[in-house]
Amino acid sequence: MTTLDVAGLRAGFPSLDSGIAHFDGPGGTQTPAVVGQAIAHTLTGPLSNRGTAVLSQRNAEDAITGFRQALADLVGAEPGGIIYGRSATQLTYDLARTLAKSWSPGDEVVVSELDHDSNVRPWIQVAQAVGARVRWLRLDPATADLDLTGLDEVVTERTRVVAVTGASNLLGTRPAVARIAQRAHAVGALVHVDGVHLTAHSSVDIAALGADFYVCSPYKFFGPHCAALAADPALLESLRPDKLLPSSDAVPERFELGTLPYELMAGATAAVDVIAGIAPERDGRRERLSRAHDLIHAHELRLRSRIEGALTDLGERVVVHSRAADRTPTLFFTFTDRDAHDAADFLAARDVLAPAGTFYAHETFRALGLPVADGMRVGVAPYTDDADVDRLLTGLTDFFGD
Structure with a gap:
């Protein structure tokens, strides 16, 4: 083809x-019919809370496993580093609050004028809460792209995280994320990439982007209304989000609050398979x-x-x-x-x-x-x-x- x-x-x-x-x-x-069918098939079961003893439990487990593998294949991540979320906004707020636990006054966060507010406001709000400083990657209206001429002055040894979009949901601009990430990593900062718009239009390799954290939303690429965050499982092991005492402390489960919507996870997997089915000749x-x-x-x-x-x-x-x-x-x-x-x-x-x-x-x-x-x-x-x-x-x- x-x-x-x-x-x-x-x-x-x-x-x-x-x-x-x-x-x-x-x-x-x-949304394709097969995605709706996957949701209905999973929801009507048999379906129980996850486990291995009976078929209804195994169906829940399979939905989770399938979701993690499909989203990992989509963005070039490890399945053990895929976190389910209700939305990219929710995942970003949760991550920002978790990371900010280790911040102090004088630390800095970097956001951009190219981003959807879901990758701006959470970082500004947690920075304000702990007394950290917010610095900006500015948009050049003439080019509709980020002005990176002063990148080294914006991203410094005091930077803790850089939050930047993979592609602007308004303008479509794909900024030089890998260049930004290279500078961030050189000073020991983490990089959070909003890939919600990018993932719908491009093959994604989070390692090539330099993204330590990467969020996307399946409803932007044929799936149901939900989201996923991808990261190195070892990095996630170092983070301690707020959670219920009896809930799992394993990664990535420690980041997922409450019972997971197995049916939406199955729908997201089906959406990824619809995209993959466009090129069936590949292995x-x-x-x-x-x-x-x-x-x-x-x-x-x-x-x-x-x-x-x-x-x-x-x-x-x-x-x-x-x-x-x-x-x-x-x-x-x-x-x-x-x-x-x-x-x-x-x-x-x-x-x-x-x-x-x-x-x-x-x-x-x-x-x-x-x-x-x-x-x-x-x-x-x-x-x-x-x-x-x-x-x-x-x-x-x-x-x-x-």
Whole structure:
């Protein structure tokens, strides 16, 4: 297979029969039937709390084991270092609170203006609680990328953790995470990477990124609403999160609060297998995932280029802020003489979903210095086809001609 079989992929998504052209993938993708079936099959059991004595217990155990292996294959981690979480926000808050137990006044944390607020506010809040200083990696609006010219002055011997996105959920920008991580590790700091947007569009290798901690959310890549954090099990062994006394102290269980939702874990595993199934000719799942993302990237890049060309044709009425050299197929743009929410409503009336807002990228929006409150975000997903793009572009043209 040299190109993505989009029609074949779309056939597995019942929701696409609705006729809606979805460009809201950065907020959450549609879900294949097999993922829903995996959730229902696991939930209706037999299912009990995990164990080995009877089938219902073993089914729970298998759901957990399958989840850890699938997410490990997806991001290049060890299964024993995969932590289940309700959301990336929850996992980041929990991690920040745990790490901050060892911080002191005068310590520093580094956050970026490119990040979703879930990878900014938790670090700022725990830093304030212990008297640590917050330092910033600034966004250059001209390039839509982080300005790393002063990286050595921002990340210093006093830095305890650097929190940075793998890809901006607003602009699509993929910053130089490996370069940032190299500097952080040189001064003994840890690196926490928000991979929620990146994982949906790229093959991930957390070792190559230099991520000590990496979070992602399966609902951004065909799965249910949940999240996972990946880290070296040895690093997790050194951390002592708050937990109930009778609950397991083993890694990664010590980080997972309460009974796990086995059905959601099974659904996440099924979602990873859907991606791997795009390249069935490869042997191992990790290899199939890598090849699948190559096919996905080529398809999404082609569609992104189509949309960018049409936005350029609209002239000065549209300002595209997604302009970094390395980025995902997500475009953020504002209008000089029209309201983005009006445009979103106009498109929605035609069953084209391209939402308007700031999308929790609070610091990014402020750093861009935009004269308007909101903009439109268009995200291409693997199941997006040319007919969807045609409807989006026709709708935008008609909106301005209205």
